[in-house]
Amino acid sequence: MAEQMPGKPPMLPRVALALAVCSGLIAHAQDAAGDGAWPMAAHDYANTRFSPLDQVNARNVHSLKLAFSFKTGTTRGNEAAPVVVGSTMYVVTPFPDYLYALDLSRPGANVKWRFDPKPKASAQGVACCDTVNRGVAYDGGRIFMNTLDGDTIAVDAASGNEIWRAHLGDITRGETITMAPVVVKGKVLVGNSGGELGVRGWLTALDAATGKIAWRAWSTGPDADVLIGERFKPHYAQDRGKDLGKTTWPPDAWKIGGGNAWGWISYDPKLDLIYYGTGNPGPWNPDQRPGANKWTSGVFARDPASGEAVWYYQWSPHDLHDYDGVNENVLVDLPIGGKTRAVLLHPDRNGYLYVLDRATGEVLSADPFATITTSFGVDLGDGKLRYNPEKTPRAGRVVHDICPASPGAKDWQPSAWSPRTHLLYIPHNNLCQDAGTYETSYIAGTPYVGADVKMKPGPGGNRGEVLAWDPLARKKVWAIDEKFPAWSGALVTAGDVVFYGTMDGWFKAVDARDGKLLWKFKTDSGVIGQPVSYRGPDGRQYIAVLDGVGGWAGGVVSADIDTRDGSAGLGFTNVMKDLPQYTKKGGTLYVFSLP
């Protein structure tokens, strides 16, 4: 139930809905994006995180001021993007997954309503990497949200009342949901988390009207479960064959093999295909799962109506280091080889920036954007990643200087693409690690990892970096060193400003063309959220971001991890021991504008 807040008279949901319909306020996700709104975490189906607003630009951003702030009442990691449609902003918090609607038409943006989904407290014990929630999606007058304990809920955007609730994940098997849903053609797309607990991954489509499951595509198992049929035409030979999701595993290992779709989903309306990545295979210890472990650590293109797979490509076959393949696929059209090609850009955890033909899944280029010791490159002939055998974990021995470390050259933190500069702005990590693997037992609902990991800073000593990448020249154009992993999302605007936050609590604006620092603001807690930009009801451009350090990288603060144990928090602690000296727990929304 929604709680009505003071300052706004309670309104019957049906009346509110009728009013919304009459005044034509109900917008669909993609239509809304063009109008100064921010209707989904990634802004648009192409996952650009590009705001077309240009009031705030590289020349005036230095005078940006705080317009208002709002405490979320939570202290775990805030990885979400605020969503804005019309005169309302929707903010979802980490567990217990509160959903707030803030009225942007009133000074200070008071709370219109708060929806409390009341997730089960036990869910906190099976969330691998803090109890985060990466955002909600708006479509057709409804907000669609996920809860840590495995529910997807449709909430009436006007009243905050629950419309339907679908129970998709089972925490007793270690299954949680942390990703931001996406609505495509009347279907709510949701993927599960649990790659560190032997949870079998899936992407599920729910009917946006009713919450009924339309289809579910598993990431492992027989073709029927993976929705592989007639239309499946992968570009490379190694991805063709019957039931590879079963035969590339030891018997039954695919049932607890991971491949969770906990990242980003993009959609190309012209090709009518959705794109999303699959997570790491389980357990991390590769000796327990000989084989290519399909369809983990790869990318699927599917028909959103039926879920049928159209193509697949595996970034990291038989993944050795927890390189999930779930990072964003940014859909852009680029002039390559004398003609315009529809491609997707994908900065992977394994350290390569991939350019794929998004109609076929062919790799057009794959270039390192970070330090890599675990592989030598991607063969553009057969599409295979060439592993460095020296960095292959073997049970009972310690392998040193594995780069990138398990969180990858870049983890979940999404990049932004500017159609003006033709650059991809990538916040990412500069981490390496030593690792020892061992045989681990599978006990449903407990971790299934089998690796001790000790992370350390990568070459240069800076643990993070924000860089601008030119996918045509296939090179870095500029880069900014950050002390800690750059764990926030990036935003780029038509004013040619890039915004991002740091774990030590700075929200920064830099010049999109040369990376020059133009403005910064000290936040109460470190920033790991996704900055957004919108046009307010007053016609002005606003920039919004949540602080609240945490996530996998920030557990030393948000989860009170004891830094004397470097292996704590799946090995991240060793490289984050000094974070508590720079920041503390928090949860605040900051909204900025020009004075």
Add this chain to the structure above:
Amino acid sequence: MRALLVLIGLAVALGGCDREERKLAKLPSAAPSPATGERRGDLQPGQKGSGLEQTTSSRSFDGKNAFELAQGKRLFRWYNCSGCHSMGGGGMGPALMDNRWIYGHEPDDIYRTIMEGRPNGMPSFRGRIPDAQVWQIVGYIRSISGLAPKAAAPGRNDGLAVTRPENERERATPRNAPGSG
């Protein structure tokens, strides 16, 4: 003086016996394990209902015995306790090497926490782990924050060394949360 040395020697030797003793069979005089109440969380590792709901048990805690603690350390990893609590620093679950005990630090408190589970994510392992092994894990957990004698606490890791061994840890004087056992 000589008598004193002999006495000290004898005391050390006897202490050593205690440390080294391996109780392979349950003592007939052993007290029963404390009664555990209803499960306090939604999580029950393994398949629900496949284990024994209640096992007959005796309280076989021995926090001074090196063998018991070493076994506890092995089992702490075997049952994936380390997956959440790491080597004491925590992660998905709280740290165990500090002085904060949300649900109590006495052996019986820890035993109940393992068996009953706790509402914010600690699974209930009752029916999943044999009772004597739970007591070994209890002993080991106390050694993580230096609550076991240094002579009995484990002195090495079998894998990657990322923290000081348990027998080098300073005793972290427990500070139980208000209202806990």
